[in-house]
Amino acid sequence: MNAERSIQSPKLYKTAAQSKQSFLKTAWKAIIRKKSRFAGFIIILFFTLMAIIGPNLYPKELPIDSNAIYAPISWKYLLGTDFEGTSNLALIITGARYVLLAAALGALFTVIFGTVLGLIAGYFVGWSDSIIMRVTDLFLTVPSFPLLVVLSTVWNFGQPLAMGFVLGITGWGGMARAVRSQTLSLRERGFVEAAKGLGLSPFYILFREILPNVSSYIGMNLLTSITGCIYAEVGLFFLGVVPFHVNNWGVMLNMAVFSAGAMSSPTALPYLLSPLLALLILTLGIVLFLDAIDEIFNPRLREDV
Amino acid sequence: MKRLSFFMMGAVLALSVTACGNTSSSSNTGTQFTTVYYYHPISPGAPKNPFNATGNSFTSFDKMQLAWSADSATNLNKFYPGLAQKWSTNANGTTATIELQPNAKWSNGKPVTANDVKTSMAVAFTQGTAQSFSLGSVKVLSQKKVELSQLPGSKYNLFLHDLLQQTVVPDFQYSGQLPKNIWTIIQQSQYSGTDKTKAALATKAQGELTALGKKITQFAPQTDISAGPFVLQRLNPGEAYLVKNKYFYANSKVKVDSVSLRNYTGNQQIWNYLTSGQLDAAPFTAMPQNVLNNIIRVKNNQKVVSPSYVAASLAFDQNFYPYGNTNVRKALAYVIDRNAVQKIAEPVVGTPAKYTDGMIDSVAKNWIDPSTQSKMDPYNLNISKATSILKKEGFKKTNGKWIMPDGKPWTMNIYAVDGFSDWIQGAKVISTELTNFGIDANPNIVSSFAQYQADLAAQKYAVGFWLDSLGASMYTAFGRIYGLPDGYNVVGGKLVHYTQKDKTQGNWIGLPETLKLATGETVNPGELTNELNTLPVSQQRSNVQKLALTTNEYVPVIELWDYVNIQFVNTSRFTNFPVHDMGLMNNQPGVWMSLGYVNPKSSK
DSSP, X not given: OHHXXXXXXXXXXXXXXXXXXXXXXXXXXXXXXXXXXXXXXXXXXXXXXXXXXXXGGSOXXXXXXXXSTTOOSOSSSTTOBOTTSOBHHHXXXXXXXXXXXXXXXXXXXXXXXXXXXXXXXXXXXXXXXXXXXXXXXXXXXXXXXXXXXXXXXTSOXXXXXXXXXXXXXXXXXXXXXXXXXXXXXXXTSHHHHHHHHTTOOHHHIIIIIIHHHHHHHHHHHHHHXXXXXXXXXXXXXXXXXXXXXXOOHHHHHHHHHHTSOTTTOGGGHHHHXXXXXXXXXXXXXXXXXXXXXXXXXXXXXXXXX | OHHHHHHHHHHHHHHHHHHHTTHHHHTOOTTEEEEEOSSOOOOTTSOSOTTSTTOSOOBTTTBEESEEEOOOSSOTTOEEESSEEEEEEOTTSSEEEEEEOTXXXXXXXXXXXXHHHHHXXXXXXXXXXXXXXXXXXXXXXXXXXXXXXXXXXXXXXXXXHHHTTSEEOOXXXXXXXXXXXXXXXXXXXXXXXXXXXXXXXXXXXXXXXXXXXXXXXXXXXXXXXXXXXXXXEEEETTEEEEEEOTTOTTGGGOOOSEEEXXXXXXXXXXXXXXXXXXXXXXXOOOOOHHHXXXXXXXXXEEEXXXXXXXXXXXXXXXXXXXXXXHHHHHHHHHHOOHHHHHHHHSSSSEEEOSXXXXXXXXXXXXXXXXXXXXXXXXXXOOHHHHHHHHHHTTOEEXXXXXXXXXXXXXXXXXEEETTOHHHHHHHHHHHHHHHHHTOEEEEEEESOHHHHHHHHHXXXXXXXXXXXXXXXXXXXXXXXXXXXXXXXXXXXXXXXEOOTTSTTSOOOSOOOSOXXXXXSOEEOHHHHHHHHHXXXXXXXXXXXXXXXXXXXXXXXXXXXXXXXXXXXXXXXXXXXXXXXOHHHHTSOHHHHHHTTOOEEOXXX
């Protein structure tokens, strides 16, 4: 291995920094190629910045004003106010951190569990495949949302990490099956056979040879899992099965429907529509950006290749 | 969890109802009365058993009592007749004689007899309710006449009041659930002397009654046997449908053919029913102003305002650190802005509580002398005072957050119940106020009220919402604090106190038994409350004032707002609601109907 590398010419192989720079350049080109992709990118960037910086713009406990309960939309309250007279916009901005962090962690766990187990099952086949796939079947069979509802009664979701982990462990089944299928197909390909012939370790082959070939699929799944995780966690908060320790868009929906009468009174409608609008825009951004992800990770789709 | 199981059961029942096709709808007539059942939602899987916490038995419709309380603040023994046509007591109120309605029959045509009352009282012993009003013996005088006496030596003021409100069930359905020697067991359980053999027998008998109580609550009768104006015909996840009982003793007075009790899982569903004009009557429901406006706007919806004897409070389990410290509770009372809390949580049917004294303010003004009131602290919003108290108690504020004397940051979970919109909003506002003050507070939601009460009793919550000042009687009002929640119970006619160490006895407040007031007097609030059982109303004033002072000084709960009872009626389909009789209005619609109220409009 070392001997093999020692004969490689530095002119023929890019350094890691060059490779990274090249990847970013390619990615940027893919993003700006279409307006829709760029719009998606901007939306995701906007929400990410909102989650990172937003809560620092406000005091930890948002001000309440009993004289401005359900205030209509105005310059002072761009999205109206809630039952405490707190600005809905402030609630959306400060609530984004938990929602997005939990969703990102949930998607990350989904992708890690699904990819690792899918790769192992698809490459090693045999008894490891059987065991992993039976466990996968179990997770695919059990309806994940009701399972989350049950888990929420015994799990403390005060921290996004806990929420993300639970979302991840209930949602990796489909990902594992898809990665396994692709791995099964790739393991018969020439470059894998060649790598085996060179005596490379199975984990090197899995993570350095096969993984890059399924990266497009993984990248897209990461983004779609984020939307799935957002819906799941917001749904849990909306149903009220999760104690609302935190400011959260789902809590806003719950309070708007079950305490403010937003479904029967237009007065509280901005309180209901604010989190729905945030969810809609974020989902739109992710959907628009998915197109770019496919091209970034799948060289065959690049128009300039 | 509750929702999940509910939906699953619902799905199964929905299929069976669908299979029934149009049978159900065809039986609906023009005189169907639609409302929601006040005490609990419809529970498709639960038995037709009034002793089951979620049982499908509906007070005033198919579940009957001897009489219906008018809930009068001035006359606690004002009742509307139910299965009892008339009643009387001896001079000191220790024995009551009940005469049943001569024509009272069960829905299978069998007469309601004194024996049914006797069996019902035996069942009441298994549920612990008969003990609470010191029932001693039941003597059947004739088929329609029964005499009930208090335990020898007892004198409980509300004996008749409580007795008349006991559920009456048929002997032919429930006697099979009881052993033949049930009254011997009851008698043995009532022993409270010093004879060790008899005391051991009493303990054994009490255990047997508890076991029987569980068996009774799980009993699932095949059919609904009703002595009320209606009988349950069918049940699905959306409604309980009851039809007129042709054997009801006042059948001719009942002008409604059937009753549909709509299911609900939270306040907002009742709001939606009301805003779509579907309910002919609706009980008190917490709601925001915008929803109230919508409801009133619906054609023929009317609101009816009647007295309420209920306050919402924030209660403490003093077993949890640091809430065992009276000064900590006082400091919290100074931090909570009750005006803002009421305005946000209960803007329509509530008023901010002026004093934490165990009573609603409208009742307190009749009981509390100005000199006593001058000794009370109104705990008006005073952040600097709260800060000073906490610092004296060893609390420190670092980076805007309070650190407790044990060195840990002060966090607080405030518990409320899912669907109780006013409690949830109240918990949220208080959390905001406390967090701004430097205590990291969060609202927490419990799935159901039954679960909430069980968890409270098991000492699981440090801070949570509680309804106090419940009822016109001072004994009932203070019993919400210095009764079972503080470990006091009446066993065999004697007051017993259970400490918090015994987690099975429901003491979740945990005040010390004796407390020294600022006046220098030492009081036992449990005893003072229990004495309200026996003292004539004219002699209760002294106890009430001491209890009010104790509540104000030791703050076992912080009273937040007093409720105002607002009900709704819709006159589109029915007229002649008892809107001018507040005592009757506070009862369920089945009582109105059995007394001749609620008439269908002639066009129907």
